[in-house]
Amino acid sequence: AQSVTQLDSHVSVSEGTPVLLRCNYSSSYSPSLFWYVQHPNKGLQLLLKYTSAATLVKGINGFEAEFKKSETSFHLTKPSAHMSDAAEYFCVVSDHGTYKYIFGTGTRLKVLA
Amino acid sequence: EPEVTQTPSHQVTQMGQEVILRCVPISNHLYFYWYRQILGQKVEFLVSFYNNEISEKSEIFDDQFSVERPDGSNFTLKIRSTKLEDSAMYFCASSETGIFSGANVLTFGAGSRLTVL
Numbered sequence: 001a002q003s004v005t006q007l008d009s010h011v012s013v014s015e016g017t018p019v020l021l022r023c024n025y026s027s028s029y030s031p032s033l034f035w036y037v038q039h040p041n042k043g044l045q046l047l048l049k050y051t052s053a054a055t056l057v058k059g060i061n062g063f064e065a066e067f068k069k070s071e072t073s074f075h076l077t078k079p080s081a082h083m084s085d086a087a088e089y090f091c092v093v094s095d096h097g098t099y100k101y102i103f104g105t106g107t108r109l110k111v112l113a
Numbered sequence: 114e115p116e117v118t119q120t121p122s123h124q125v126t127q128m129g130q131e132v133i134l135r136c137v138p139i140s141n142h143l144y145f146y147w148y149r150q151i152l153g154q155k156v157e158f159l160v161s162f163y164n165n166e167i168s169e170k171s172e173i174f175d176d177q178f179s180v181e182r183p184d185g186s187n188f189t190l191k192i193r194s195t196k197l198e199d200s201a202m203y204f205c206a207s208s209e210t211g212i213f214s215g216a217n218v219l220t221f222g223a224g225s226r227l228t229v230l
Contacts (some may be wrong), residue, residue, distance in 0.1 A: 014150075043204070043220075045221075046220070048217060093199065099144070099168055099217065103148075103155050106155075
């Protein structure tokens with residue numbers, strides 16, 4: 001069965017410093033993995049997706065994630081945080097052959113000036 | 114950029130009443146979804162819809178819930194006889210391709226917050 005674990009419910013970083021949001025997944029098949037971001041009063045916006053092509057995936061706004069099958073991880077990183085990155089981030093897994101997305105519990109990113 | 118639009122943004126209702134949440138998916142998308150997030154809990158899949166029928170549903174999506182595409186633009190979620198535990202944020206989503214075309218990428222709306230008193 002699919003599952004996703006986001007290891008940190010809250011992360012605080014200073015503006016200009018690196019961001020690391022951790023995600024581990026469990027999947028029976030070859031999964032598709034996604035990161036979504038939710039700003040206040042906005043919809044869930046796709047940051048990036050992994051679909052069994054390149055293991056290092058680049059997304060919007062300077063974010064990237066690396067798929068590591070041996071560690072069953074899909075951590076999200078950004079070299080330098082910006083104030084506008086403050087939001088809630090969701091790691092999502094979807095198995096082949098199902099319409100269902102499985103969401104992690106979310107990580108709230110706070111960026112300090 | 115195309116958006117998924119949801120109305121109302123917030124609805125308050127009395128327990129036992131019927132509620133209809135509305136969504137306008139992206140115009141060229143063919144697959145439609147409802148998810149919900151109870152406060153403090155995970156975002157959960159409810160149902161997917163394609164070609165005017167349910168393609169997949171979760172165990173949450175029981176007889177209390179129904180979905181409909183009444184015209185060419187709207188996609189609705191009806192909750193009959195609401196209960197306190199139906200209070201949640203409900204997200205509509207749509208996608209252009211389905212599960213047999215590589216990664217199925219969903220575009221989500223901003224959500225409809227339902228409060229049942």
